[in-house]
Amino acid sequence: MEPSEHARLDAYWRKIASEFAPDPTARPSSLLVTHLLPERPAFVRAVGAVSELRAVLPKPKSVVAAARREVEQSYRVDELTRERFSDPDDAVAYLESRAAGERIILLDVGGYFAPTLNELCTRFSGTVLGVVEDTENGHKRYASGEKLPCPVISVARSPLKDPEDFLVGQSVVFSAEALVRGRGDILHGRSAYVLGFGKLGSSIARLLHAKGVHVTVYDKDPVRRAQAMAQGFGVARDRDQALSAAGLVLCATGSLSLRGEDFPTLRNSAYVATVTSSEDELELSGLPAGYSRSAVGEHITRYETTGHYFYLLNGGEAVNFLHGASVGPFIFLVQAEIIAAARTFTRAELSPGMHEVPAADRSTIAAHWLNYWNR
Template sequence: METSDRARLETYFSKIAERFMTDVRPSSLLITHLLPERPAFVRAVGKVTNLRAVLPKPKSINAGARREIEQTVACDELSRETFADPDSAVTYLETRAAGEPVVLLDVGGYFAPSLTALCERFSGQILGVVEDTENGHKRYAVDKLPCPVVSVARSPLKDPEDFLVGQSVVFSAEALLRGRGDILHGRPALVLGFGKLGSSIARLLHVKGIRVIVHDIDPVRLAQAMSQGFEVARDRDQALERAGLVLCATGALSLRGEDFPRLKNGAYVATVTSSEDELELSGLPSGYTRDSAGENVTRYTTTGHYFYLLNGGNAVNFLHGASVGPFIFLVQAEILAGAAMLARGALDATMHEVPATDRAAIAATWLNYYNR
């Protein structure tokens, strides 16, 4: 990032942080993709809250960004296991923010399994959670929450990011295929999930002249896919057997262990999120061996069958930076707005959205800096 771009970003986040300052600053824990531009956002979180620790997503850590952040705040290891176990989750919070009011800033529903225990047993107070992703939104969307959850996953400000992430997924998948001397053309693509990311992926593949088949468990989304000219799979298993490229964009479990043997020989599989969310690789039938088939391409082979997995099943676009340009700063600003909502209190223990007035203010500030 050029010096002028960095200065503009810092100024933008200073304006955003100033708007969402509250009279009482709660403590916070921040889960985030630690990409090169992320320190400016982390510093803004540190202005709106007392940031006690950053927990970088394991598959997206830029070494330079981590070194910069570690100069002012702790960076701790993040794993699903830590927060899946209530005892370890409570212990972790006690080491970082004992007795304090805390806002949990999440990406992917990491705190969801132990949230009730944290609210009941933590020596401080869990003011609530801000969730960034559709996958995480679904994890928190339960009948009874122990505290408020502010979700930005379905915000209009996230639409540009989702669209561009879908484009970057196609770019990275195509780059890996070309690295093996292969191409997208001539292999039907099956897109599992026709939400914001899946629809973006499908549109770009279609523009490139690829035959695109869509599957989603939501009939409304399937109707939307048909209205946009996409072929809709009537039978998911048959679609798996015919696809030369499978792109998983459900925000949940896309492929179970028994699905992999149905894949067409030589099919490529890619995801838009972590393998632990989209793929049940642990359920792969016995007999498959794994070996490298090129940089960031893994071949799974058994008698009479083989398929390729891109980037070990993790989000394929992170291989090339996963950049969506300055549009990501819209969503990050909304996360700060969500933290301020929780800091002010008076929210029911349900799912909430950032008010439209705050979204409009964020967009206006962003346009002032980036509509140039």
């Protein structure tokens, strides 16, 4: 990033932090789950400007070493695992070690705090003011609970996230095609099957179609299947039958796309790619015995058993992170909304349950963003 770009980014975050700074007497503590990509330290500093940032927990598959080193100069950086927050005793002990007795906001990406949120809210010596969640997968994890013990503000379905979702879809298609071409293969001539027709899945489907790829989609939600049909896509009447016919399978459900028993039904030579972590989209642990693995190209694994084989891109992790996963300055829209959400917890008594950032705050963010990047 050029010095002038750094200066503009820092100025933008100073403006956002000033706009959404809490009352100094109500300044909360925070824990931040985030991807540590090259532009991310500026966002981390903005979180630290509006809260007492007790620890940064980088997503393990998306850490750029230089970004981590920069963040470590000012903040504690801890390792992030699902296991740390799936055991109640471990989760509470960790929170106590970082923010005992404090009022804290949990800034999440992927529902990491969801499994033990009840225990964190009831056993922690301080107060969990709430959770801010950034992803569709995490939104579903929190929304699926019978009764949330605290408010959760989700920005996963915000209008400010639409540009990011479109560009993430574009980067997924780019990376999938780059890997396939690296093997001397092409997407043309392969039928693509997109599992999940939310904002990411629909973006991927449109981009593949624009490249001349025949696309079939499936979503558990019949409303989304109807939307896909209205947009001209083939919609699978039978999920499993369509899976067995696809040459490229893109998993974009935000939850479990392929079960262990699904893999043997893939057609020979099919490629499988995901838009999120393998632990969320793929039940690789359920793959039947007898499959062997071998690397057949950079970031391509061949799974093979007698009479059957398929290819997995990037080990099942989000394929777009192989090429930086950059969506340009559009990511700063939803990151600013995360900061606005954190301020909301200090200004209003929100009831336990799912909430959104006020529309007026989203408009303010968009106006500031346009002032810095619409040039």
